[in-house]
Each structure stands twice: as C-alpha cells, then as structure tokens.
Amino acid sequence: MSGASTPPRRSIYDRIAHLKESPNPLVETDLNVLDGVGSTASFSVAETGELVVDEAAPLPLSVERSQPRGNLEASMARAYHLLLVPDEVTPDDVEALAVSVWNEAGWLAPGILQLQESVTLEGPWSLDEPTTATLGTPSDNEQVWLLRCPARRGAPPSSAVMGFDEWARAFPTGMPVGVEQKVLDVMRRIAHRLRGSVRVAGSGVIIRADADASVSLRVLADQWVGPEQLLDWLSPYIEDVALPNEDGPASVAPGMPYALLAPVTLASQILIGVRPETFVPRVLRWERWAKPPLIVYEVVWAAPEELASPSQQAPRSRRARLERNRAEQIAETVAAVIATSLPNCAVIDEDGFLLSLDEPPQVEEQPRP
Numbered sequence: 001m002s003g004a005s006t007p008p009r010r011s012i013y014d015r016i017a018h019l020k021e022s023p024n025p026l027v028e029t030d031l032n033v034l035d036g037v038g039s040t041a042s043f044s045v046a047e048t049g050e051l052v053v054d055e056a057a058p059l060p061l062s063v064e065r066s067q068p069r070g071n072l073e074a075s076m077a078r079a080y081h082l083l084l085v086p087d088e089v090t091p092d093d094v095e096a097l098a099v100s101v102w103n104e105a106g107w108l109a110p111g112i113l114q115l116q117e118s119v120t121l122e123g124p125w126s127l128d129e130p131t132t133a134t135l136g137t138p139s140d141n142e143q144v145w146l147l148r149c150p151a152r153r154g155a156p157p158s159s160a161v162m163g164f165d166e167w168a169r170a171f172p173t174g175m176p177v178g179v180e181q182k183v184l185d186v187m188r189r190i191a192h193r194l195r196g197s198v199r200v201a202g203s204g205v206i207i208r209a210d211a212d213a214s215v216s217l218r219v220l221a222d223q224w225v226g227p228e229q230l231l232d233w234l235s236p237y238i239e240d241v242a243l244p245n246e247d248g249p250a251s252v253a254p255g256m257p258y259a260l261l262a263p264v265t266l267a268s269q270i271l272i273g274v275r276p277e278t279f280v281p282r283v284l285r286w287e288r289w290a291k292p293p294l295i296v297y298e299v300v301w302a303a304p305e306e307l308a309s310p311s312q313q314a315p316r317s318r319r320a321r322l323e324r325n326r327a328e329q330i331a332e333t334v335a336a337v338i339a340t341s342l343p344n345c346a347v348i349d350e351d352g353f354l355l356s357l358d359e360p361p362q363v364e365e366q367p368r369p
Contacts, residue, residue, distance in 0.1 A: 069125050071131065081199065152179065215328045238262045238334065243258065264327045
C-alpha cells in the first residue's frame with residue numbers, strides 16, 4: 001500500500017486567533033485598538049441593536065496573558081479540580097480550546113482565564129516531586145491549571161454504574177450536575193486533546209482518556225463533492241480507496257450520501273462517509289461560510305474492538321499499535337487532502353475542536369505492518 005507520512009499539525013490557537021481577530025467590522029470592535037493603553041473591554045452590537053460589553057476581552061498584547069505561578073501546594077491542590085497538561089502546552093493553547101466552547105472565555109488578568117461566569121482556570125502552576133507523589137498525578141503532566149467552579153452534586157451513582165463509568169468512580173457520594181458537570185466534561189475533552197488529565201477534588205481520582213485511541217475526524221464544508229471527484233483527489237495518496245458500490249460513482253445522485261472505503265490492513269479500514277448536516281458545531285460559529293446545511297466528510301476508523309479499544313488491564317499490543325498508527329496516518333491524510341481541496345471547510349477532531357492540517361504530504365512507500 002502506498003501511504004504518506006502524517007501531515008504536520010499547527011496549533012489550534014493560530015486558527016482561533018485569526019478568526020477572533022478578524023471579526024465583522026460592522027458588528028464587533030476591540031477597544032484595545034482605540035486606546036492603546038491597556039483597556040480590557042470590547043463590545044459588539046447584537047442583532048437587536050443593543051450594545052453588548054465583553055468583560056473578558058483579550059488582554060492587550062503588551063500584557064502577559066499568563067506567567068508561571070510557582071509550585072502548587074498539595075493542600076490547595078486537593079481542594080480543587082485540576083487540569084494537568086504536559087509542560088510544552090502554552091497558555092494560548094488552553095485559551096484557544098476554551099474559546100472554542102465558551103463565548104465568554106478570555107483573560108480576566110494574567111494567569112486567570114475565565115471560562116464562563118463564576119468559572120475560571122488559574123495557572124499554570126507546577127508540581128514539585130513530593131507533591132506529584134502525594135497527589136498521584138501523571139509524571140508527564142507537569143503543568144497544572146486550578147479550576148474554580150461552583151460545586152453542585154446530585155444523587156450518588158449505583159454500584160452498577162460505578163463499574164463502567166469513570167466519573168461515577170470519581171464522585172461516589174454524588175454526581176456533579178449543572179455547570180460543574182458541563183465544565184468537567186469540557187476539561188476532559190481539553191485534557192484529551194492536549195494529552196493531559198483531570199484530577200477530581202475530594203476523591204483524587206485521575207481521569208485520563210487514551211489520546212492514542214482517537215483516530216476519527218470530520219471535515220465540514222459548504223460544498224458537496226461527488227465520489228468520482230473525491231476518488232481522483234485521494235487516489236494519489238491512498239492506495240485501494242474505492243466506492244463499495246457495484247454500480248460505480250456515476251450511480252450516486254448529486255447531493256446524496258455515499259461512502260468510500262480505504263483498507264488499513266486486512267484487519268481494519270477507514271470509512272469516508274459523505275452526507276448533509278444541518279447542525280453547525282459551536283467551534284465554527286465565527287466562520288461566515290458555515291451556514292446549514294453543511295456537508296460533512298466523516299473519516300472513521302472501522303476496526304475490531306480489540307484493536308480500537310483495548311482494555312485498561314491489557315495494554316495495547318504491538319500489532320494494535322501498528323494498526324492504530326497506520327489508521328491515524330490514513331485518516332489525517334484523507335482529511336488533509338479534502339481540507340486543502342475545498343475553499344471553505346474545517347477539520348474537527350473527536351472532541352469537537354478544530355484541527356489544522358497543513359498541505360497533504362508527499363507519497364511514501366510504506367510496508368504493511
């Protein structure tokens with residue numbers, strides 16, 4: 001099979017920053033541009049004509065958005081939910097992912113990132129070795145963000161639910177509800193994207209999703225591409241990609257759903273599904289072209305459960321790792337080819353965040369695992 005090296009990724013911050021700093025000049029204004037002396041307010045004009053002030057506007061460029069806050073003491077760490085990420089993650093990375101979810105997200109002050117009303121992330125902190133050992137945090141998640149969020153708990157989970165739900169095991173006396181539940185769900189998604197984890201206050205349970213299990217991607221666009229054209233785009237990069245339809249590409253009516261298949265090995269394959277979509281993901285709310293109906297190109301890894309989702313007790317085998325890496329390579333190449341061939345589109349990962357893929361890679365011969 002002819003394959004390709006995984007296309008290089010760029011930080012989501014680059015994409016988000018470009019969108020947020022290029023608003024419609026008729027409806028949104030940043031006061032930092034006008035005063036040049038450190039105003040942190042901006043306003044927008046709603047459809048009703050009402051002036052809306054944004055209290056958590058981006059800080060002026062002359063002010064540090066965040067700065068190291070020293071070591072976090074164990075006693076304080078235990079009292080709050082923690083977002084833990086690798087040391088190379090920047091505050092801009094965290095901000096960009098927060099902005100993807102919340103309109104209100106922005107820096108209140110250096111080191112204090114508002115997510116929504118009464119909810120902030122503070123950091124980045126570091127953990128010394130004794131505190132890391134005390135808290136049981138992953139050694140490769142050296143950077144800590146402290147989550148301040150109103151706690152609200154519901155009924156305790158049943159023993160049956162605790163057997164399969166990691167959040168239930170983290171909250172045995174009462175499950176989070178309302179704002180806390182929603183914010184923690186986003187924290188888990190952010191941690192997944194950044195190869196981090198979430199430490200739950202009280203129980204001390206570490207929630208860490210398997211970042212390597214995420215392969216599937218979506219490309220959303222305002223243009224339907226038929227199977228014949230899509231095969232022409234993908235064939236130079238992906239060998240054996242085909243339409244599983246005996247009647248051939250011409251049998252698919254314009255605008256109708258269809259699917260292509262690309263083998264990974266004999267054990268799994270990549271499914272490329274094309275269909276209309278009326279729901280516009282929140283992360284695309286600044287894209288002017290993103291009006292329903294959109295066309296979604298779903299790139300999904302179809303694999304046996306033992307390859308895609310190994311148990312926590314049994315680590316992923318070498319065969320499974322090779323299969324997964326190959327699947328990720330093909331999925332990202334498919335998404336990159338589609339994204340660079342259409343004028344208006346965006347790539348979104350399994351957690352609902354933007355993924356910026358550069359130009360499709362050069363074709364390289366790679367043996368099957």
